[in-house]
Amino acid sequence: MHRALRTGLTLIIAAVGSLAISMLGVPGGMLMGGALAVSIAALSGFPATMPNGLRNVLFVCVGLSMGANVAPDTLQLIGQWPTTLGALALELVVIVTICGIVLRRLFRFDAGTAYLSSFPGHLSFIMALASTGVGNPRQIVIIQVQRVMFLTLFAPIGALFLPVGHYSGGGSELMDLTTLAMVAAGCALVGWGFTRLKMPAGYVLGSMAFATAMKLTGHFDGSLPPILVDLTFVGMGALIGSRFAGMTRAEFMQAAFGGTVATAITVAITTVFAFGASFFVSMPMGQIWLGLSPGGLESMGALGIALGYDTAFIAAHHVARLLMLTIAIPLVVMLVKGRQPLTEPSESPETR
Template identity: 45%
Template sequence: MQGTDARKVALTLFLSVCGGLIALWLGVPAPLLIGGIVIVGAASFLKFDTRLPGWLVNVAFVIVGLLLGSNVSEDTLSLVGQWPFSMLGVAAGLLVMVGFTTFLMMRVFRLDATTAYLCSVPGHLSMVMSMAISGIGDGKRVVTIQSVRILFLTLLVPLLAMALGLVPEHVANMRAEMDLVTLVVLTIAAALSGLLLARVNAPAPMVIGPMLVSVAGKLAGLYHGVLPSGIAAIGLIIIGAQIGGRMSRVTLEDLKRDLVAGLVMTLIMIGITALIAIGLGLVMDMPLGQIWLGLAPGGLDAIGALGLALGYDTAFIAAHQTWRLIILGIAIPLGPILIQRSQRGNA
């Protein structure tokens, strides 16, 4: 990394830290994540270069994966029997969300069918962006609307959870932290597992791989304790900066044109998720907020970190977010093909 690039990265991380401290002072849930998103997002929109190198983002993903896995409690397995209901809820929610918002984007915001579909997909952003940039749909509008969706979804979910009283009264994590030897061994195994999953094109490999390793080790009794708080903070600061940095792709003209569409889509997705979560809450012995986050159409890294900050079962949330990514990994490439066939049939 050249000197100029290193200074830009350092400035971006400094902004993320400042945002986190301000959010902490204001009492915002998941302050290191939310604060970084807001401050770095604003700087990105003002065209400061807030890009982070891929290796640094992957380091943060490994940290978040370890953070989620090490916070899984041993009694989690006793609740797995209830998961089929919520897994069906994830699939139903995706079907309703994508179908309704695609229709809305076409009818109200006048997007073509393929662009509307790619704008409505709640996940696998790298795949969606790659398809849009390659000429499938209007790439600029997909980038703008998806960036707005991710930014506001990550900001609104914890604030709504707090406003609706869905945050447990005691969320502080007082469990002992793992020792240095355990941390080093677990980190090496986690990184290798992430790289292995990346080779087979698994979704979110650098989060899911470390998470699986740390969960397996915890449930097998191979180690005890959670990730040290200082390392966890570093991961959240980097993730906040990475999410905020996505606004660098958006210009003022793009925002004027597509801000309303992105906000409307975000609110609809949150509403649909909330309704399904309320229904599942009637048959599942779990906190409503936990079910809601498990179904929430956000990134595994951000939603998982929010769930941890709000004191919920990270195994439940991570498993359901991973299931959502698996479904989307199959559905995203098929969507444009089915749309094109439908259009040819109607021609």
């Protein structure tokens, strides 16, 4: 099947899923539905795909949307961020330690696979290290993608039980098309620059940085066209679901149970820390949860937009998480390599 046709069908599947779930009134249904529909199709054998060029366009749109939804009192609330950033740092230590132990002791993964699967984020960095012989790359990628997928699917459901934000950073009037085109062009250019500098999620962070700076300095106002936001959600859902393409159901099930348990533990720990932090800062718990959540910046940023939370807070905490993991992952890998002769090998075919 031609790649363009596969891409078109992937987007159609995502659109159908998005519309179906959004009709149920679930917050973030456009994103959740597309991700669910495409993931099911991919695991059923459909060759879902999202070209890199289209992916980058989606990342620019996510960054633009996040910048346009920055809360006007963000600068006043920055003073509260050290509290939640401290909670984030402690949370990461607890997540990696507990999930690593559970995957090793209960599911008999080798130490490399267990701990690299437990890190909440920096998948490309983790896979690069796994390719050097630390852990089982197939199991790691299944567990890591499964984590992002589950968070994307179930965070909106959890939001049904939490107060949902009602702030729309752009205001009630739509941004005029000329301003939108100029801001979008600037977002794309800065995103490209961030990517050339090898910054993680460069297109998202670069475009958000530009849009946020332009908004806070009064260079644009107004909300984005709803159709653009909805198309971004559909595309992001298709992108998340397409990551399961090429995985057989047997491969998925081999690591899925352990991944499900690890994800449940991670969500529970995040919820505890978010609840605790909510006593010390004046922010909605749902917003704190998204900031501390171990999901991808793109996915959690999109959910922040859909749920009406301050996207500057969410983005800052996810960037901080990536920076913390950049330091922590190599340290843990060195410890794992030092103890590797003492670990039990994984029972997967690839490590026998």
